[in-house]
Amino acid sequence: MFQTVQPKEIFDPRYWQVSDSHPAYWLAQLRKPDWQELLRFLEIKAKSSARKPALASAALERLAFAVCDTRAEAWRSWSLVLGEQARGLVIQFRHSEADWTRGIPEFVRLDRCDALGFVNIASRLVCKVR
Numbered sequence: 702m703f704q705t706v707q708p709k710e711i712f713d714p715r716y717w718q719v720s721d722s723h724p725a726y727w728l729a730q731l732r733k734p735d736w737q738e739l740l741r742f743l744e745i746k747a748k749s750s751a752r753k754p755a756l757a758s759a760a761l762e763r764l765a766f767a768v769c770d771t772r773a774e775a776w777r778s779w780s781l782v783l784g785e786q787a788r789g790l791v792i793q794f795r796h797s798e799a800d801w802t803r804g805i806p807e808f809v810r811l812d813r814c815d816a817l818g819f820v821n822i823a824s825r826l827v828c829k830v831r
Contacts, residue, residue, distance in 0.1 A: 702778065703765035703829055708758045724766035727794060727804070727826050728757070735792075735806050736760060742790055742808075743830065769825040772817050778827035779811050788812075788830040794823045 710716045710725035720726060731739075736756035740747050743763050747756055769775040775791055782789040791811060794804025795818060804823040809815045817825070 702781065703767045703827075705765050705831075706761050708754055708761055711757060712754050721824060722768055724768055724826055727768065727792070727824060728761075728766070730794065730804060731757075731792075731806055735808075738808055739764070739828075763830055765829045765831050767827045767829075769827055772819070772825075775817055775825045775827055782827065782829045785829070790828050791817065792826040792828060793818050794825070795821050796823050797821070 704724055706725050706728060707716075710723075711729045717725075717729070733753045733756065736753060737747065737749075739760045740756060743760060745759055745763075747759060767778040767781075769778055775793075779789065779791065789812075791809040793807050793809055795807055796804045798821065807818070809817055809825075811817075
């Protein structure tokens with residue numbers, strides 16, 4: 702269920718994923734500030750001048766991902782994270798009514814009782830610290 706992702710799957714065009722059922726498809730939509738947010742969650746210090754692939758590589762070494770299309774799937778995956786007594790968070794990709802081609806990532810901390818979105822959510826990535 703949880704998958705690891707290599708940086709080349711995100712940044713090397715030869716390995717790009719075209720299926721939205723693979724975590725790399727969604728991770729490729731993260732911007733540099735999003736990777737910095739993931740590193741803060743992981744308590745990894747990174748220079749602000751670091752390039753996006755370097756930030757992603759540091760985060761990907763410590764995370765595994767599950768793609769969830771529904772809230773129910775996200776809660777099931779989250780219960781697996783809790784069952785392993787691991788840390789985790791959810792990245793949900795919200796799209797606007799006008800543009801369904803790109804989701805805007807939102808970080809949801811279910812351990813802090815943040816709410817999962819109901820509307821305009823393209824997908825959710827449950828992230829588990831390995």
